[in-house]
Amino acid sequence: HAKAAGRNTHAIFGSHMDELLSNRRALEADLRLALQTHSQLETFYQPVYAADTGALSSLEALARWKHPTLGYVSPDQFIPLAEESGLIHEISALVLEDACRMLAEVPGIHIAVNASALELASPGYALRVLGILARWQVQPNRLEIELTESAMAPEKSELETTISTLRSAGVRFAIDDFGTGYSTFSRIQRIEVDRIKIDKSFIGEMHQGASRAVVSAMISMAKAKGLLVTAEGVETDEQRSALQDFGCDHLQGFLLSKPLPRSTAITLAAGDQKVSGIRA
Ligand code: C2E
Ligand code: MG
Ligand code: MG
Ligand code: MG
Numbered sequence: 001h002a003k004a005a006g007r008n009t010h011a012i013f014g015s016h017m018d019e020l021l022s023n024r025r026a027l028e029a030d031l032r033l034a035l036q037t038h039s040q041l042e043t044f045y046q047p048v049y050a051a052d053t054g055a056l057s058s059l060e061a062l063a064r065w066k067h068p069t070l071g072y073v074s075p076d077q078f079i080p081l082a083e084e085s086g087l088i089h090e091i092s093a094l095v096l097e098d099a100c101r102m103l104a105e106v107p108g109i110h111i112a113v114n115a116s117a118l119e120l121a122s123p124g125y126a127l128r129v130l131g132i133l134a135r136w137q138v139q140p141n142r143l144e145i146e147l148t149e150s151a152m153a154p155e156k157s158e159l160e161t162t163i164s165t166l167r168s169a170g171v172r173f174a175i176d177d178f179g180t181g182y183s184t185f186s187r188i189q190r191i192e193v194d195r196i197k198i199d200k201s202f203i204g205e206m207h208q209g210a211s212r213a214v215v216s217a218m219i220s221m222a223k224a225k226g227l228l229v230t231a232e233g234v235e236t237d238e239q240r241s242a243l244q245d246f247g248c249d250h251l252q253g254f255l256l257s258k259p260l261p262r263s264t265a266i267t268l269a270a271g272d273q274k275v276s277g278i279r280a
Contacts, residue, residue, distance in 0.1 A: 028085050030067060031078055035090050040066050043098040045111070045265035048230060048252040051244050058110035058144070059269065060252065061099045062259050063091055083118055092119055096129065100136040102266065103143070109269045112144040114176065120147065121158035126165040133171075140170035146197065148176045156190070163192060174230070179218060196222050200233020203253070206242055219246045 034040040045059040065073045082088040092115060099111045119125060133140050145166065163173055174195035179202055198218055205211035215231070222229045231243050234253030243251060260268065 024081065027073070027078070028081055028087070031065070031082060031085075031087055034065060034067075035087060035094075040068065041091065041094055042066065042261070043095050044259035044261060045102070046252060046259035047257045047265070047268060048112075048250050049256050051231075051240075051248050051251050056109075056269065057250050058112060059102075059265055060112045060114075060146070060259075061095050061102075062114070063095050064259075079116075083116060088116065088119055089122065093128070093132075096132055098262070099143070100132050100138050102262065102269075103138040104136040106266060106269045110142050110144065112146050112174065114146045114148060116148050117159055120145075120162045126162045129166060129171065130169055140166070141172065144172040144174055144195070146174045146176040147191075147193070160191065167192060174228075179214075193227065195228040195230060197230045197232050197252075198248075200253070203231050203233045203239055203243075204235070206239050212242060215243070216246045219243075219248050223247060 042064045044062045044064050046062060047056055048058045048060060049055065050057050063075055063079070065075075065078050067073050079088065079091075082091050092113070096113055099113050103109065103111055115125075129143075129145075130140070133143060147163075167173060172195070173191075173193040174197050175191070175193050176197050177199040178196040180199045196218070198215060202211060202215050202218070206215055219229050228249045229247075230250040230252055231239075231248050232252045234240055234243065234251045234255050236255060239253075240251060240255060257268075
C-alpha cells in the first residue's frame with residue numbers, strides 16, 4: 001500500500017521527488033560516515049530551571065551534528081532519518097555515554113536524554129542503559145529518559161516492559177512534546193511516567209486566552225495524577241509568570257538558556273559564577 005502510494009507520488013512529482021530522495025540518501029550516507037569518524041557529532045546541554053526558585057534543576061542532552069559542508073543540521077531533520085535507517089541506536093549510545101560521563105564528572109546534577117518509542121522497544125535497550133550507568137557508577141535516579149512518540153511507534157507491550165525494567169532500577173521517565181500527535185492523555189493513562197513536558201507549540205501560543213487555558217488545564221490534570229510538569233520553549237517573561245501561576249514545576253527555553261556546549265554546561269552546573277547572564 002505504502003509502496004503503491006510512493007509510486008503514484010513519484011509519477012506526479014517526477015524529478016523533484018528523485019532529488020529529495022537522493023538528498024535523503026546522501027544525508028544518510030554522511031550521517032553514517034559521521035558516526036564512523038566520531039568527529040561531527042556532539043552533545044549540547046540545555047538547562048532546565050525550577051519555576052518557583054529559578055534554581056538550576058537539570059540538563060537536557062541534545063544531539064548536534066555539524067556537517068562538514070552543510071554546517072549544523074537540525075535534529076528534526078537527522079533524527080527521523082536516523083530512525084528510518086537504524087542509525088538512531090548509535091547516536092543514542094553516543095549521547096547517553098556523554099551524559100553519563102557528565103553525571104560522573106559533576107556530582108549532584110540530573111540529566112535527561114531523548115529516546116523514541118522505537119528505540120525503547122529495541123531488544124536489550126534497558127540492559128544497555130543500565131550497563132552504561134553502572135560503568136560510570138552513576139545512580140540511575142539521576143537519569144531521566146524523555147520518550148517521544150513517533151509514527152513508527154512499536155507494540156505497546158515491548159515499550160512497557162522496557163519502561164518498567166528501567167523504572168524499577170530508578171530511572172525516571174517523561175513524556176516529551178506532550179499534547180502533540182501521539183502524546184496525549186490516553187497515553188499517560190497506560191504508560192507509567194514521572195513527568196510530562198508540555199510541547200513548545202502550546203507555550204508559544206500562550207498569549208492567546210484559549211491556549212493559555214489549555215496549558216493551565218494540562219498542568220492541573222498532570223498535578224492531579226501526581227506528575228511533574230516541565231514547560232518547554234519558554235521565550236517570554238509573560239509565559240514564565242503565567243506558568244509560575246499555574247503551578248508548573250520546571251521551565252526550559254531560550255528565555256532562560258539556549259542549549260550549551262558541554263564545557264559551558266559543566267561550568268554552569270558546577271556553579272561557576274563567571275557564567276552569569278546565562279541564568280535568567
Ligand atoms: P525535544 O526533546 O522536544 O527538545 C527540545 C527542542 O526545543 C530542542 O531542539 C531545543 O533546542 C528546542 N528549544 C529549547 N528551547 C526553545 C525555545 O525557547 N524556543 C524554541 N523555538 N525552541 C527551543 P533540538 O535540539 O533541535 O532538537 C529537536 C528534537 O530532536 C528534540 O526535541 C528531540 O525530540 C530530538 N532529539 C534531539 N537530540 C536527540 C537524541 O539524542 N535522541 C533522540 N532520539 N532525539 C533527539
Ligand atoms: Mg526532549
Ligand atoms: Mg519536546
Ligand atoms: Mg521534540
